[in-house]
Amino acid sequence: MKFPSSLLSLTRFLLLLPFFSSAWLDFSVATNTQPQPQYHDLLHCLCSQEDAICNLIYTAQNSTAYASVLQFSIRNPRFSNNNASSSSSRTKPIAIVTPTTIPQVQSTVLCSRKHGLHLRVRSGGHDFEGASYASLSSPFVLLDLVNLRSVTVDVPSKSAWAQSGAVLAEVYHSIASASRTLAFPAGLCPTVGLGGHISGGGYGTTLRKFGMAADNIRDALLVDADGRVLDRAAMGEDVFWAIRGGGGNTYGIVVSWKLKLVRVPLRLSAFTVSRTASSDAEMTKLVDRYQRVTDKLPDDLMILVMIGAVDQGNSTKQVLQAAFQVMYLGGKERLLRVMNESFPELGLKEEDCKEMSWIESVLHFANYPSNSTYDVLLKSRTDSPISFAKLKAKSDYVGTPLPESALQGIWSRVHQVEAGAALLHLIPHGGMMSRISDSSTPYPYRAGTVYKIQYYVAWSGEQKEVEERHLGWIRKLHEFLTPFVSKNPRGAYANSRDLDLGMNDPTGETSYEQARVWGEQYFKHNFERLARVKAAIDPSNFFRNEQSVPPLSM
Numbered sequence: 057m058k059f060p061s062s063l064l065s066l067t068r069f070l071l072l073l074p075f076f077s078s079a080w081l082d083f084s085v086a087t088n089t090q091p092q093p094q095y096h097d098l099l100h101c102l103c104s105q106e107d108a109i110c111n112l113i114y115t116a117q118n119s120t121a122y123a124s125v126l127q128f129s130i131r132n133p134r135f136s137n138n139n140a141s142s143s144s145s146r147t148k149p150i151a152i153v154t155p156t157t158i159p160q161v162q163s164t165v166l167c168s169r170k171h172g173l174h175l176r177v178r179s180g181g182h183d184f185e186g187a188s189y190a191s192l193s194s195p196f197v198l199l200d201l202v203n204l205r206s207v208t209v210d211v212p213s214k215s216a217w218a219q220s221g222a223v224l225a226e227v228y229h230s231i232a233s234a235s236r237t238l239a240f241p242a243g244l245c246p247t248v249g250l251g252g253h254i255s256g257g258g259y260g261t262t263l264r265k266f267g268m269a270a271d272n273i274r275d276a277l278l279v280d281a282d283g284r285v286l287d288r289a290a291m292g293e294d295v296f297w298a299i300r301g302g303g304g305n306t307y308g309i310v311v312s313w314k315l316k317l318v319r320v321p322l323r324l325s326a327f328t329v330s331r332t333a334s335s336d337a338e339m340t341k342l343v344d345r346y347q348r349v350t351d352k353l354p355d356d357l358m359i360l361v362m363i364g365a366v367d368q369g370n371s372t373k374q375v376l377q378a379a380f381q382v383m384y385l386g387g388k389e390r391l392l393r394v395m396n397e398s399f400p401e402l403g404l405k406e407e408d409c410k411e412m413s414w415i416e417s418v419l420h421f422a423n424y425p426s427n428s429t430y431d432v433l434l435k436s437r438t439d440s441p442i443s444f445a446k447l448k449a450k451s452d453y454v455g456t457p458l459p460e461s462a463l464q465g466i467w468s469r470v471h472q473v474e475a476g477a478a479l480l481h482l483i484p485h486g487g488m489m490s491r492i493s494d495s496s497t498p499y500p501y502r503a504g505t506v507y508k509i510q511y512y513v514a515w516s517g518e519q520k521e522v523e524e525r526h527l528g529w530i531r532k533l534h535e536f537l538t539p540f541v542s543k544n545p546r547g548a549y550a551n552s553r554d555l556d557l558g559m560n561d562p563t564g565e566t567s568y569e570q571a572r573v574w575g576e577q578y579f580k581h582n583f584e585r586l587a588r589v590k591a592a593i594d595p596s597n598f599f600r601n602e603q604s605v606p607p608l609s610m
């Protein structure tokens with residue numbers, strides 16, 4: 057596989073692979089083409105509630121649009137192609153419902169439940185394991201929120217109501233259209249859906265100043281398993297706590313969120329500087345210094361790092377490159393002073409620093425061309441600078457800087473052929489993250505976490521052996537990191553779903569003890585409270601997926 061010669065190209069390359077894959081064009085769905093017993097019952101039930109919903113249901117039997125509706129928000133092509141790999145053998149929905157109103161969401165829940173059909177909800181479709189649209193268990197109905205994506209900003213109260221089907225680009229666009237000094241602290245990728253993102257936490261470039269997306273929610277509307285619409289007061293504080301980071305498709309369907317907007321300066325500093333190391337030892341030195349300062353910098357400053365191997369000119373030899381994504385809520389003069397005091401090893405110069413508005417920083421970190429206006433965000437679903445490769449992700453938390461031997465071990469693995477297009481992303485904590493209690497929301501990685509590592513491997517090609525080779529590589533890297541990262545339990549980020557950590561039984565009859573294995577990696581001590589909340593809001597475990605929290609009764 058030929059590699060790009062810069063890491064920025066590499067990130068785009070990682071995400072662009074499927075467009076070079078002819079199988080993308082041959083998309084066909086590994087679905088059940090045989091009519092399912094409950095399929096007619098479901099249609100009858102939904103259509104008897106309301107005529108309009110009949111036109112919003114797609115099945116492989118009744119609609120030629122089924123495949124394109126399903127494909128539209130599949131953001132990990134590992135789970136889309138009908139190929140020979142193990143990943144593609146998952147069950148696809150027997151029906152897709154795309155409601156335009158909340159009552160239609162309620163009807164879909166009630167009709168699915170009445171006819172014993174499993175239901176999954178999809179907002180932006182970025183689940184790394186495809187859990188919103190591909191199942192390892194029974195046939196299911198897909199409730200796709202693609203038509204529920206309005207965003208209403210109220211500047212005086214610094215808040216916004218945003219429907220879950222909105223993607224981050226649409227949320228950011230609405231906020232920027234209403235105010236130049238308000239923002240919402242959420243992810244970097246414009247096509248991530250609000251529904252899944254907040255359900256699993258949500259970090260972005262202002263994490264150290266304002267915390268996670270889930271820390272900035274004032275209210276929500278939840279459709280529960282009985283089809284009721286509950287706001288914060290009606291659902292109660294326990295459920296409101298659980299839906300802000302305790303995992304998607306578990307407590308009900310969040311149809312909208314009331315976001316707490318944050319104040320940002322008119323101009324801030326946002327840019328990416330890349331450093332190519334002449335040797336692995338040089339990269340070790342730079343990253344070693346980075347990990348010793350990154351969580352101690354002022355809250356206004358966040359430096360994320362992407363590290364990968366890139367081609368070196370015309371030679372076949374690969375070198376390591378680190379792209380430092382710098383976000384500073386202030387001007388470049390002050391930033392340069394801070395950097396020269398705290399992290400001179402980066403060698404930041406005035407010409408590296410770029411000042412812009414918050415919304416321009418959104419465009420920058422989403423890889424839009426520098427002359428783009430923010431209206432491009434409205435086209436992000438169909439015309440995005442980011443598109444997607446077959447991908448496997450894993451995550452870890454670092455509480456003590458990795459020793460040099462660990463860094464060297466990572467680099468040697470990144471150079472291996474099996475790594476293909478691999479990337480490490482370091483996300484610093486500290487700042488506001490260490491002042492929020494570890495039980496304030498289900499996300500427990502607060503004080504004591506220096507940074508999170510997200511690692512990815514991406515590939516093209518349809519053969520099972522190719523997939524296995526890359527999966528093997530990332531699993532071995534995860535194993536290698538065991539002694540160096542958080543322990544007892546080892547940490548993982550819920551929004552970086554990893555089914556290697558464990559899974560519910562396909563029947564849904566998973567015990568609390570069984571689910572603790574991965575549940576405590578995502579939520580630590582908060583897992584037990586989540587399971588009790590689950591028992592209170594959805595005792596029959598209607599909302600479930602491979603890693604949903606099972607109910608724990610008193």
Ligand code: FDA
Nearest residue numbers: 179180181182183188243244249251252253259304305310
């Ligand atoms: P999707 O629709 O697949 O949903 C994910 C899960 O939530 C599923 O289990 C689904 O059923 C459930 N769910 C969805 N909508 C729901 C609703 N309304 N109510 C209840 N449950 C619901 N993360 C991050 O923190 N910062 C970042 O910068 C990025 N960047 C990023 C880039 C790319 C390219 C990818 C693929 C992923 C990320 N992520 C991320 C991870 C992302 O936050 C995570 O995958 C989210 O769960 C995606 O939410 P979606 O709604 O897009 O996914």
